Structure formats: structure tokens, C-alpha cells
Amino acid sequence: MKKLPQLSIFLLLFFSVYGLSVSSASAKTKSSKVLEVSKHHKNHDIKAIEKFIQKMSKHIPEQELRNYLYTEYSFNPIVMKKLIAGKREKKNDSKSKKKSKPLFPQYPLYRWLKYNKIFIQPERIELGVKHYYEHKPIYDSVSKQYRIDPMILASILGVETKFGKIQGKYNARNALITNSFHKSSHRQPFYRRELAAFLQLSQQNPFMHNAKGSYAGALGMAQFIPTSYQYYAVDHNKDGFVNLFSSKEDAIASIANYFKEHRWRDDEPAAKLLYEFTHQQINSKNKLTKMRKKLATVGNKARKELKGLKKIVIFKAKKYQLWGLYHNFNVIKRYNSLNSYAMAVHQLSTEIGNKLSKEN
Ligand SMILES: [Ca+2]
Numbered sequence: 001m002k003k004l005p006q007l008s009i010f011l012l013l014f015f016s017v018y019g020l021s022v023s024s025a026s027a028k029t030k031s032s033k034v035l036e037v038s039k040h041h042k043n044h045d046i047k048a049i050e051k052f053i054q055k056m057s058k059h060i061p062e063q064e065l066r067n068y069l070y071t072e073y074s075f076n077p078i079v080m081k082k083l084i085a086g087k088r089e090k091k092n093d094s095k096s097k098k099k100s101k102p103l104f105p106q107y108p109l110y111r112w113l114k115y116n117k118i119f120i121q122p123e124r125i126e127l128g129v130k131h132y133y134e135h136k137p138i139y140d141s142v143s144k145q146y147r148i149d150p151m152i153l154a155s156i157l158g159v160e161t162k163f164g165k166i167q168g169k170y171n172a173r174n175a176l177i178t179n180s181f182h183k184s185s186h187r188q189p190f191y192r193r194e195l196a197a198f199l200q201l202s203q204q205n206p207f208m209h210n211a212k213g214s215y216a217g218a219l220g221m222a223q224f225i226p227t228s229y230q231y232y233a234v235d236h237n238k239d240g241f242v243n244l245f246s247s248k249e250d251a252i253a254s255i256a257n258y259f260k261e262h263r264w265r266d267d268e269p270a271a272k273l274l275y276e277f278t279h280q281q282i283n284s285k286n287k288l289t290k291m292r293k294k295l296a297t298v299g300n301k302a303r304k305e306l307k308g309l310k311k312i313v314i315f316k317a318k319k320y321q322l323w324g325l326y327h328n329f330n331v332i333k334r335y336n337s338l339n340s341y342a343m344a345v346h347q348l349s350t351e352i353g354n355k356l357s358k359e360n
Pocket residue numbers: 234235236237238239240241242243247250
């Protein structure tokens with residue numbers, strides 16, 4: 001991900017204000033900054049993290065900040081959302097009442113530029129193609145057994161852990177203990193269930209004692225939370241262990257099993273692109289009125305012709321796109337409830353698939 005210069009300035013500002021020493025003042029301070037923040041984070045000094053996020057949130061757009069902290073420091077996005085929202089709610093209360101009219105009243109509009117930039121880019125697509133070729137026999141057998149598009153399975157691995165490469169850097173047990181008992185934790189009952197599940201899993205699987213995971217305790221290549229690990233993960237290679245950390249067979253089949261259990265429909269897509277347009281095509285009142293009519297026509301036609309269509313929405317990244325969403329889109333959202341996440345998984349799967357068919 002490209003660094004945001006504005007963000008770097010505020011990071012430096014923050015470090016000086018809050019006394020988080022940056023050990024090297026050279027131009028190559030990125031790694032040391034990461035170390036310092038991670039150290040802080042690892043030590044569960046939640047107050048300092050809150051201060052950090054609140055300070056930053058005054059200057060940086062919320063989505064940008066969340067994505068930055070997530071990709072650069074693996075901060076838990078749900079916790080961050082709450083922290084940032086908590087801070088902003090009071091401040092923007094009067095403003096939020098004067099909400100302007102939506103551009104397209106007939107369809108919900110989701111912005112996903114940052115997710116689009118992070119996940120739908122050539123490097124990740126290329127990695128996906130390589131990863132698929134390397135593990136084609138596994139994908140073929142799992143896809144056949146569970147009746148799920150192998151591109152979707154690969155795409156989940158791609159979005160979650162860059163195809164197994166980045167599985168989280170926190171001691172999973174410690175992260176879960178902190179989230180379960182620290183007074184700043186917003187979801188103690190949830191995390192206590194997850195901690196109990198993790199401890200049970202550790203008893204059955206010695207390799208999990210010191211397992212690393214995300215700040216929220218998500219585990220392995222598929223980033224399953226411990227209860228999902230217990231309920232949905234499978235021992236596909238039949239070695240007697242369900243190992244999502246180092247067995248690609250187990251990881252890929254476990255994602256497939258998760259989707260199967262959440263009723264994936266093999267005969268339907270997750271989403272279908274219906275129409276695309278740019279900001280220039282709506283930059284006057286006249287053009288906007290015409291576009292609204294056009295979108296109404298396209299939407300009505302899709303509702304009549306596309307079997308199984310559940311919902312029509314607009315996703316805005318660099319362009320505006322009108323999408324028809326199906327049941328399977330909601331199945332992806334069972335993995336992560338963000339619309340942007342599900343769209344990233346869908347589009348990455350399509351891009352990897354397209355590249356593979358071009359090469360064949
Ligand atoms: Ca296994």
C-alpha cells in the first residue's frame with residue numbers, strides 16, 4: 001500500500017506529542033515506527049491506542065484512517081470503528097442532522113475506494129494466479145466436493161492473509177485474554193467465548209499453544225475465530241489434525257465448508273455488474289437527472305430478467321458501478337459483514353479467474 005504523506009506527518013506529530021520514541025530519526029523510520037506502535041499495541045496499553053486513534057481521527061478521514069491502521073498495524077477494524085465513531089458522534093452531532101439528499105435515492109450507495117485500492121490491484125491478482133496454479137489439485141478436489149467456485153475460495157485467502165503469507169503477529173491467547181478482560185474491551189462476553197474455544201483447541205492441538213493471530217484472535221490462513229475453527233474447520237488431508245496454519249488443504253477445505261454450511265448456492269453468482277459510469281457523466285443537474293432515469297431502466301430490466309437477484313446497489317470507487325447482488329453476496333458477508341469486504345472478495349475472484357482464462 002502506498003504511504004499517505006499527510007498521514008505520515010500526523011504519525012510523526014503523534015509520536016512527538018505522546019512521547020512514543022522513534023528510535024531512528026533517519027529517513028527509514030517506517031519499520032521503527034511500526035515496531036513502536038506494535039509494541040505499544042502488544043502491551044495492550046489500550047488508553048494510549050485510544051488517544052492515538054482519537055488524535056488522528058481529527059485530521060484524517062475515518063475510512064482512510066481505519067484502512068491505514070488495519071493494513072499497516074493490524075489493528076482490529078471493529079474496535080477502531082467504535083473508537084473513532086465514539087469520538088466523532090459528539091462532535092458531528094449537529095452536522096449529521098443536516099444530511100444532504102442522496103445522489104441516487106433509488107439505490108443504496110456504498111463507497112469502497114480504499115478496499116478497492118488495497119485488494120484489487122495487480123500484485124494481489126498476480127499472486128492469486130500463482131497461488132492457484134501451485135495448489136490446483138487441492139482447489140479442484142475441494143471445489144468438486146463442496147460445490148463452490150475455487151476462485152472464491154482463493155480470493156478469501158487472498159483478502160484475509162495474502163494467500164497465507166500474513167497470518168497475524170499477535171500471540172492469539174494473549175490477544176483473546178486482553179479482549180476478554182480489559183476494561184476498555186467493548187465485547188467481553190464475545191471474546192470470553194472465543195477464549196474458551198481457543199483453550200479447548202490448544203488442548204487438542206499442541207501446535208496451537210503459542211499460535212499467532214490477529215489482534216482479535218483470528219487464526220491461520222483462513223483467519224477463523226476460535227469458535228468457527230471448532231465448528232467449521234476440517235481435516236482435509238486426513239493427518240489427524242485440523243491445521244489452518246500450515247496446511248493449505250485444511251485451510252481451503254475449511255473455507256469451503258464454512259460457505260457450504262452458510263448455504264452457498266453453486267448455481268448463482270455473488271454479484272453481477274449491471275452498469276458503470278464516471279463522475280463526469282453526472283457532473284451537471286441535467287446529466288444527473290438523465291443518469292437516474294437510465295439507472296432506473298437498467299435496474300427494472302435486471303429485476304425482470306435476472307433470476308435470484310436480491311438487491312441492486314451502487315458501489316463507488318474510482319467509478320460508479322450499479323451491481324445486482326445475490327444470496328451468495330450475503331454468504332460472503334457471513335465471513336465479514338462489510339459490504340466492501342464482500343465486494344473485494346467477489347472482484348478479486350473475478351480478476352484472478354479472468355487472468356487465468358487469458359493465460360489458458
Ligand atoms: Ca490436517
